[in-house]
Amino acid sequence: MPLIEKTRIMDADTLTRTLRRMAHEIVERNGGTEALWLVGIRRRGVPLAQRLAGFVAEFEGVRLPIGTLDITLYRDDLTLKADHPQVQKTEIPGDLTGKRIVLVDDVLYTGRTARAALDALMDLGRPAIIQLAVLVDRGHRELPIRADYVGKNVPTSKREVIEVRLQEIDGRDEVMIMGPDDASPSRELSGGGEAGSRGSGGRERSEAGPKPRPDGVSGEAGMDEAEGRAE
Template structure:
């Protein structure tokens, strides 16, 4: 069975019987605060930072990071979303999917430091697609990647610049990120994969 892209977290899965939390709400908040400080430190003040979240949960994480950055720097940080559906390399493996919103901040990304934000880094294919999508929108000064969870098993030469938590996993395990904005609570669950029924998202 091919491990079909669990980069974007499987929200429909209800295998929570076996899933155990590895990050709780206070952990997530602390981790995001740390990442925000790292961004400020590395970008020397985060003057030209633009945060782009990858739907669905990356967008909420990007907004939370933007709030933290605003607290630290005292300036509002442009934040947007970048839908990568049309750039996926596995489009033809499944029925056409619904698109999510791409929302680029008014000043654009040209010459800026774009920080892509996603919930789980897995195969790296989502980020590859995001880089392609970004190339059609503008030419950033640099692109960095922030993820809440890095679960390993990369299939492409991609790594994250800011990692909330490294969680070593086996391919049979699933990592599910739940955020208050979408799921009603903040948590990261580690569970065992059910037998995958094809064509399910």
């Protein structure tokens, strides 16, 4: 059952202004750019980190080091999934120890992605501090995690999905709330992202939905079917 577009909560101009404001906040809160690194969580956290670094370069004249983090190997739901998320490379520009790390992601939802990212970072070194910057905080946390920098707080229902679209990946800048077409009831709604790619909405799959495993169908086939529907 496909999700339909409900509301556009950010257009391209708003998104740019929001990121610019967040870049200022990051520099202000850290007292400058000393030892400050941005680490984007794949996939959409990466271009967001690059844009934040671009704004910081504009008004501070300093190019912040940028890392990319793939959290696939740290997920807590690997054994619940039939398909294997593609493991991408983690690229960190040096030793993290003593650095001030700002993790960047598009959507903060259950907090499970941020938890996995924290574990992944800890395995790479001992940063002085780790902060979290997200474009959208949609609530429904399942772990005691909060963001230090939030582009926009968006109250959502669990039946909805936040879809962040970025020029670098999707060809345009906007943030949409997607929801079920209320004319017909939907079964599995916590996934997000278009086919072939996976946004954070899809990555942080909530466990609250109905179990996507019809009776009489093997677990693997059942999960495949559910995955296909969700994406």
